[in-house]
Amino acid sequence: MTASRISRVVVTPVAFTDPPLLNVVGVHQPFALRAIIQIHTDSGTVGLGETYADEAHLARLGTVADVLAGLDVFDLNGLRRRVVDVLEDGGGAKVAGMLALKNPADVVLSPFEVALLDIQGKELGRPVSDLLGGAVRDEVPFSAYLFYKWAGHPGSDADAWGEALDPDAIVAQATRMVDAYGFTAIKLKGGVFAPQQEVEAVKALSAAFPDHKLRIDPNGAWTVGTSIQVAKELEGLIEYLEDPTPGIDGMAQVARQTDIPLATNMCVIAFDHLKPAVGADAVQVVLSDHHYWGGLQRSRLLGGICDTFGMGLSMHSNSHLGISLAAMTHLAAATPNLTYACDTHYPWKTEDLIKPGVLDFAGGSVQVPNAPGLGVELDEDALGRLHEQYLSCGIRGRDDTAYLRTFQPDFTPNTARW
Numbered sequence: 001m002t003a004s005r006i007s008r009v010v011v012t013p014v015a016f017t018d019p020p021l022l023n024v025v026g027v028h029q030p031f032a033l034r035a036i037i038q039i040h041t042d043s044g045t046v047g048l049g050e051t052y053a054d055e056a057h058l059a060r061l062g063t064v065a066d067v068l069a070g071l072d073v074f075d076l077n078g079l080r081r082r083v084v085d086v087l088e089d090g091g092g093a094k095v096a097g098m099l100a101l102k103n104p105a106d107v108v109l110s111p112f113e114v115a116l117l118d119i120q121g122k123e124l125g126r127p128v129s130d131l132l133g134g135a136v137r138d139e140v141p142f143s144a145y146l147f148y149k150w151a152g153h154p155g156s157d158a159d160a161w162g163e164a165l166d167p168d169a170i171v172a173q174a175t176r177m178v179d180a181y182g183f184t185a186i187k188l189k190g191g192v193f194a195p196q197q198e199v200e201a202v203k204a205l206s207a208a209f210p211d212h213k214l215r216i217d218p219n220g221a222w223t224v225g226t227s228i229q230v231a232k233e234l235e236g237l238i239e240y241l242e243d244p245t246p247g248i249d250g251m252a253q254v255a256r257q258t259d260i261p262l263a264t265n266m267c268v269i270a271f272d273h274l275k276p277a278v279g280a281d282a283v284q285v286v287l288s289d290h291h292y293w294g295g296l297q298r299s300r301l302l303g304g305i306c307d308t309f310g311m312g313l314s315m316h317s318n319s320h321l322g323i324s325l326a327a328m329t330h331l332a333a334a335t336p337n338l339t340y341a342c343d344t345h346y347p348w349k350t351e352d353l354i355k356p357g358v359l360d361f362a363g364g365s366v367q368v369p370n371a372p373g374l375g376v377e378l379d380e381d382a383l384g385r386l387h388e389q390y391l392s393c394g395i396r397g398r399d400d401t402a403y404l405r406t407f408q409p410d411f412t413p414n415t416a417r418w
């Protein structure tokens with residue numbers, strides 16, 4: 001069989017409606033940005049990938065897209081070589097924000113690798129999970145990802161989820177999520193209000209959902225001392241405490257004072273960070289994320305390293321669409337030691353660009369698609385619509401993690417370090 005080769009790569013930035021979820025840096029904008037990758041081959045197959053869409057990243061994606069023609073779709077090492085070679089100068093764009101800590105080549109590689117795996121699966125007639133070693137589970141459990149939240153973006157109509165600014169409202173949000181999706185694990189995004197209020201919210205969740213696994217993630221908003229205090233209060237109530245404080249040193253200091261496993265998607269976000277984190281015993285659970293760990297194959301490598309060093313493995317998400325959910329589901333299905341329920345923002349989304357009928361949640365899990373490739377089909381009309389929305393939404397300069405504070409009439413962002 002002659003493998004097909006890349007003939008053309010199309011990168012399309014899109015914007016989709018994002019509700020006013022609150023986090024440590026402010027509020028989600030009315031729109032979240034993503035870039036959709038379509039790799040076309042000389043045999044007519046098209047592979048899909050999804051990634052961030054801040055302007056610097058789009059520039060790097062464009063740089064890579066321009067050098068992929070002719071590549072054998074099975075040559076993932078060749079893909080990496082081309083990405084590294086062409087990004088030697090940082091892709092001609094400044095690397096800023098959290099991305100400065102990540103490995104730029106891994107971040108840029110990821111959506112192209114996913115798209116090539118989609119093509120390989122389609123050409124071989126096998127789901128992507130088979131290309132990753134085979135699914136060890138038929139369905140992948142996800143967690144209910146709770147957020148403090150405004151009722152609606154100022155100036156817009158209230159959304160269906162309503163406001164959530166105190167423990168009772170957080171429990172109500174959890175109830176709605178669990179009823180609708182069947183989740184058996186619950187994560188609260190913290191770092192928004194004073195730590196004691198967030199502790200009360202976790203206690204209220206624990207009382208309302210005694211059989212659910214709970215987590216809280218303040219995105220490094222707390223000092224070491226506060227983190228240790230919070231850990232004392234939450235001992236026995238949560239399965240892990242995610243990024244209570246920034247940095248490997250701070251996490252190690254907290255870890256020495258608590259039996260609660262500490263998880264991170266902030267201080268271990270590239271392969272270079274693993275050695276110091278393991279050496280300091282700073283982290284007991286690493287949140288993988290194929291979008292910045294270099295795609296699905298390298299995320300499985302991360303899984304192997306975590307296994308070797310006795311660290312647990314979970315999965316991180318940002319606001320995302322169905323192509324990412326499909327990739328996350330195949331990866332989680334084929335990673336034996338990914339035993340925690342994965343994060344997903346998917347329930348918060350009201351628009352998508354894949355055709356419906358796959359990736360539905362039941363009992364808190366998503367069935368692993370068994371159609372060839374990722375098992376999702378692009379809705380070209382929806383892609384066009386969300387691209388138009390990108391062009392008109394006015395937030396194209398945003399980086400991948402910092403949400404601009406444009407809409408904040410009555411909410412003071414958490415700039416304090418507790």
Ligand SMILES: O=C([O-])C(=O)C[C@H](O)[C@@H](O)C(=O)[O-]
Nearest residue numbers: 023217219265316317318319
């Ligand atoms: O730590 C995390 O889970 C994240 O960073 C995920 C998202 O960026 C989350 O904080 C958000 O959506 O506001």
